[in-house]
Amino acid sequence: MENIIKFIILGIVQGFTEPLPISSSGHVFILKKLLNTDGPLGDLNFEIIVNFGSLIAILIIYWKDIVRLINSFFKYLFTKEKKYKEDYKYCWLIVLGCIPVGIAGFLLKDFIEDVLGNSTLLIGISFIITSIFLFLVKDIKGKKNDSDLTFKDALFIGLIQIIALIPGISRSGSTLIAALFRDIKRSPALKYSFMLYIPISLGTMILGVKDMLGQFNVRSLISLYFLGFISSLVVSYYTLRWFKKAVSDGKLIYFSIYCLILGILVIVVL
Numbered sequence: 001m002e003n004i005i006k007f008i009i010l011g012i013v014q015g016f017t018e019p020l021p022i023s024s025s026g027h028v029f030i031l032k033k034l035l036n037t038d039g040p041l042g043d044l045n046f047e048i049i050v051n052f053g054s055l056i057a058i059l060i061i062y063w064k065d066i067v068r069l070i071n072s073f074f075k076y077l078f079t080k081e082k083k084y085k086e087d088y089k090y091c092w093l094i095v096l097g098c099i100p101v102g103i104a105g106f107l108l109k110d111f112i113e114d115v116l117g118n119s120t121l122l123i124g125i126s127f128i129i130t131s132i133f134l135f136l137v138k139d140i141k142g143k144k145n146d147s148d149l150t151f152k153d154a155l156f157i158g159l160i161q162i163i164a165l166i167p168g169i170s171r172s173g174s175t176l177i178a179a180l181f182r183d184i185k186r187s188p189a190l191k192y193s194f195m196l197y198i199p200i201s202l203g204t205m206i207l208g209v210k211d212m213l214g215q216f217n218v219r220s221l222i223s224l225y226f227l228g229f230i231s232s233l234v235v236s237y238y239t240l241r242w243f244k245k246a247v248s249d250g251k252l253i254y255f256s257i258y259c260l261i262l263g264i265l266v267i268v269v270l
Contacts, residue, residue, distance in 0.1 A: 126168025
């Protein structure tokens with residue numbers, strides 16, 4: 001029963017923190033420390049499962065945009081009709097934004113997991129860094145819409161996203177901050193941030209499934225993994241809906257304050 005509760009709690013924490021600019025990986029790390037988790041609850045497989053729950057929630061919220069983009073991409077590819085060109089270009093901007101972190105993740109995966117992933121001090125410092133940058137962009141409203149995004153914007157945001165490979169640095173936060181620095185309006189910036197998240201998270205899930213299925217104890221953990229998955233999916237869905245409004249209303253300062261306090265606490269207490 002205790003393990004069931006821990007799986008659900010970690011699923012909820014992942015679901016709540018993934019859409020927010022406060023680092024889900026950092027929070028899961030802290031919670032594992034507090035709960036003293038070992039074995040399946042602390043393994044990479046569980047993180048992949050709950051992360052997939054967040055992905056499904058994001059797909060649901062942006063489903064109409066995703067379907068439109070895919071349809072427009074192939075229609076422009078085969079017909080060259082101008083009305084589909086804008087969405088066609090946007091699809092390539094998503095691809096470009098994902099390339100840098102994909103390459104960096106492939107090359108640095110072992111170093112990040114074995115060296116950076118176990119440093120409590122680094123987690124605390126990362127929260128403080130996130131806080132500083134959130135504070136810097138808190139008042140930026142931006143001027144660019146989806147149609148104004150350029151390949152330079154996508155490349156810049158993609159390169160900044162590499163920083164989010166460091167545990168404690170928020171992925172959604174880093175891409176949102178980068179987009180705001182490029183003078184993109186808040187809502188389009190947030191949308192592009194999560195459009196980048198979709199292929200990256202999907203790729204991580206696909207790569208992780210092969211290793212997961214090869215482990216002898218996976219079947220015995222399916223029900224527990226499922227609890228974490230559902231918890232993450234439901235909480236991510238409602239958190240993202242709330243966060244979209246918070247970004248539009250210019251409430252990033254509250255996340256900056258939270259990350260600063262949490263970073264200090266992690267360094268001093270853990």
